[in-house]
Amino acid sequence: AQTVTQSQPEMSVQEAETVTLSCTYDTSESDYYLFWYKQPPSRQMILVIRQEAYKQQNATENRFSVNFQKAAKSFSLKISDSQLGDAAMYFCAYRSGLYNNNDMRFGAGTRLTVKP
Amino acid sequence: NAGVTQTPKFRILKIGQSMTLQCTQDMNHNYMYWYRQDPGMGLKLIYYSVGAGITDKGEVPNGYNVSRSTTEDFPLRLELAAPSQTSVYFCASSYSKVTSGRGTGEQFFGPGTRLTVL
Numbered sequence: 001a002q003t004v005t006q007s008q009p010e011m012s013v014q015e016a017e018t019v020t021l022s023c024t025y026d027t028s029e030s031d032y033y034l035f036w037y038k039q040p041p042s043r044q045m046i047l048v049i050r051q052e053a054y055k056q057q058n059a060t061e062n063r064f065s066v067n068f069q070k071a072a073k074s075f076s077l078k079i080s081d082s083q084l085g086d087a088a089m090y091f092c093a094y095r096s097g098l099y100n101n102n103d104m105r106f107g108a109g110t111r112l113t114v115k116p
Numbered sequence: 117n118a119g120v121t122q123t124p125k126f127r128i129l130k131i132g133q134s135m136t137l138q139c140t141q142d143m144n145h146n147y148m149y150w151y152r153q154d155p156g157m158g159l160k161l162i163y164y165s166v167g168a169g170i171t172d173k174g175e176v177p178n179g180y181n182v183s184r185s186t187t188e189d190f191p192l193r194l195e196l197a198a199p200s201q202t203s204v205y206f207c208a209s210s211y212s213k214v215t216s217g218r219g220t221g222e223q224f225f226g227p228g229t230r231l232t233v234l
Contacts, residue, residue: 004158035222043204045159045225091158095223103174104149104223106158 002027004094006107013082014115020067021077021110023092030054031097034068034075039109040088048090051075053097079112087114118142120226122207128232129197137192137229139207147210148190149174149223150182152203159206165190166212197233205229 003026013019025034036048051059051068058066063083067076079086092107123138141148146167151159161174165184179201181193190209194201208223 033222037225043228043230045206045208047222047224050222093158103161103164104159106160108156108158 002029002032002094002096002103002105004092004105004107006092006110008110009108010111010113012113012115013079015082015084017082018078018080019082019112021079021090021092021112023075023077023107025073025075025092025094025105027073027094027096029096029098033095033097034066035093035095035104036064036066036075036077037091037093037106038086038088039091045091049077082114084114084116087112120207120209120224122205122226122229124229125227126230128234129194130234131197131199133197134193134195135197135231137194137205137207137231139190139192139226140188141190141207141209141224142188143209143211143224144187145209145211145224146187147212147223148184149208149210150180150190150192151206151208152176152201153206153228154203162192162205194231199233201231202233203231205231 005024032053034051038046049061063080065078089109091109095104120141149164150162153159163182165171206228207226210223
């Protein structure tokens with residue numbers, strides 16, 4: 001079964017600075033999706049960014065970008081110009097690209113604190 | 117669009133009681149999911165459905181039941197509640213093409229239900 005590992009339980013960053021959250025995963029599949037979800041204190045799960053494994057180009061969404069290393073099975077999230085509103089739990093998630101596999105696997109999460 | 121809605125937001129149950137967590141989506145998504153999130157952990161899949169009348173087990177199905185009679189609704193039933201079922205429950209939905217299962221892969225989540233079993 002696929003596993004997702006987030007080795008940083010907590011991270012902190014100064015406002016306006018850059019921070020990188022780490023994620024590694026284990027899979028034997030070649031077709032899959034990777035996601036970063038943000039969970040603020042409201043508990044709502046919010047999609048930050050997604051990456052399809054067959055796309056070599058790293059995904060970007062405004063201040064958020066990823067470093068997708070398929071061979072190393074690494075999927076880190078970089079947050080630039082950090083804002084107070086970025087403070088939240090961040091979850092890395094993996095989903096198979098197989099049509100009959102609907103299991104999304106989540107890491108344990110990284111709690112990000114943003115210092116003013 | 118309301119997206120994915122869940123009721124109730126909070127609930128306290130006594131051991132042995134039963135309840136149903138409601139989930140509704142208005143995005144015409146064919147796939148729906150139930151997850152639980154234990155403190156300090158990521159989400160784990162309980163059950164999922166690929167369409168009305170079709171459900172299947174996820175990683176942690178014991179103690180739960182589901183049904184899917186319509187595209188919009190996917191209730192989760194807890195029978196004989198136990199303290200181990202104290203958790204936050206999330207419902208989610210997504211769209212995948214029936215023939216290939218491909219879509220954006222993204223799942224849209226409801227706001228969650230915090231359940232405590234005492």
